[in-house]
Amino acid sequence: MNLDMIANRVRSLALHQGERIAASVTAPHESGDVSTKSSLGDLVSQLDRDIESSLISQLLEIAPEAAIIGEEGGARGGSSLSWVIDPIDGSTNVVHGLPHAAISIALCDNLVPTMGIVHNPFTRQTFQGIRGVGAFRYDHGTVMSREKLRVSARTNLSLSLVGFGLPYDRNRADLIFSTALRTFVHCQDLRRRGSASLDLISVAAGDLDAHFELDLRVWDIAAATVILEEAGGRLTQWNGQPITWRSSADKLSVVASNSIIHEELREIISQHNQVGEIP
Numbered sequence: 001m002n003l004d005m006i007a008n009r010v011r012s013l014a015l016h017q018g019e020r021i022a023a024s025v026t027a028p029h030e031s032g033d034v035s036t037k038s039s040l041g042d043l044v045s046q047l048d049r050d051i052e053s054s055l056i057s058q059l060l061e062i063a064p065e066a067a068i069i070g071e072e073g074g075a076r077g078g079s080s081l082s083w084v085i086d087p088i089d090g091s092t093n094v095v096h097g098l099p100h101a102a103i104s105i106a107l108c109d110n111l112v113p114t115m116g117i118v119h120n121p122f123t124r125q126t127f128q129g130i131r132g133v134g135a136f137r138y139d140h141g142t143v144m145s146r147e148k149l150r151v152s153a154r155t156n157l158s159l160s161l162v163g164f165g166l167p168y169d170r171n172r173a174d175l176i177f178s179t180a181l182r183t184f185v186h187c188q189d190l191r192r193r194g195s196a197s198l199d200l201i202s203v204a205a206g207d208l209d210a211h212f213e214l215d216l217r218v219w220d221i222a223a224a225t226v227i228l229e230e231a232g233g234r235l236t237q238w239n240g241q242p243i244t245w246r247s248s249a250d251k252l253s254v255v256a257s258n259s260i261i262h263e264e265l266r267e268i269i270s271q272h273n274q275v276g277e278i279p
Contacts, residue, residue: 018121
């Protein structure tokens with residue numbers, strides 16, 4: 001299987017579908033087109049479903065033997081090879097007209113990502129990672145350009161810009177906000193933007209030095225994981241255990257970093273939380 005050729009085709013699919021997302025923020029969303037899933041902040045629109053459906057049919061043309069794991073319910077089993085898809089990572093942003101979201105597509109072997117594509121439709125930038133090959137940013141401007149990604153060289157948490165995300169389960173709000181408060185005391189500043197895949201990409205590109213979040217699913221970060229790691233970054237669970245997906249039902253709490261400040265940040269998170277609070 002030629003992953004480089006596959007990545008080229010997937011980038012093209014993401015770029016095309018991304019045009020639909022970019023156009024949608026300028027048009028009002030009808031209330032009937034948007035519904036909630038697990039909580040008030042966990043939104044899904046008809047556009048999410050339509051893009052996922054389109055991507056599934058197109059991705060199966062590229063690797064017809066692969067299983068499908070899609071955030072919006074697209075599923076097909078029967079193979080250790082799988083496409084893992086989040087059609088719009090940042091749906092709430094898009095519904096509210098905030099131009100910050102991504103299409104995330106990973107090709108996984110036993111839920112271990114070997115290739116990842118994350119496309120930002122608003123900047124027209126596509127991020128690609130292939131295990132053992134490297135991580136790159138493609139800018140689709142007047143002239144398409146490619147640039148190798150590398151994490152920051154920041155060595156101290158006190159000088160670092162750190163991202164964090166909010167869980168859909170609002171019973172977990174105290175845990176994430178108290179953790180963010182403690183982290184804020186020790187870092188230069190915090191950011192929260194509402195797209196886990198783009199947050200990990202920001203770490204891979206050196207725009208953020210680290211990111212932490214609760215209760216992520218495999219489609220949230222599978223593609224960004226391989227991009228981050230190929231850019232020199234590190235990703236673990238809050239408790240320091242590696243990221244291992246047993247099934248698409250798993251929820252993991254993650255810390256991503258430039259590798260250098262990883263343990264310094266993770267120790268602050270673990271010291272703040274009692275044993276048993278972190279899944």
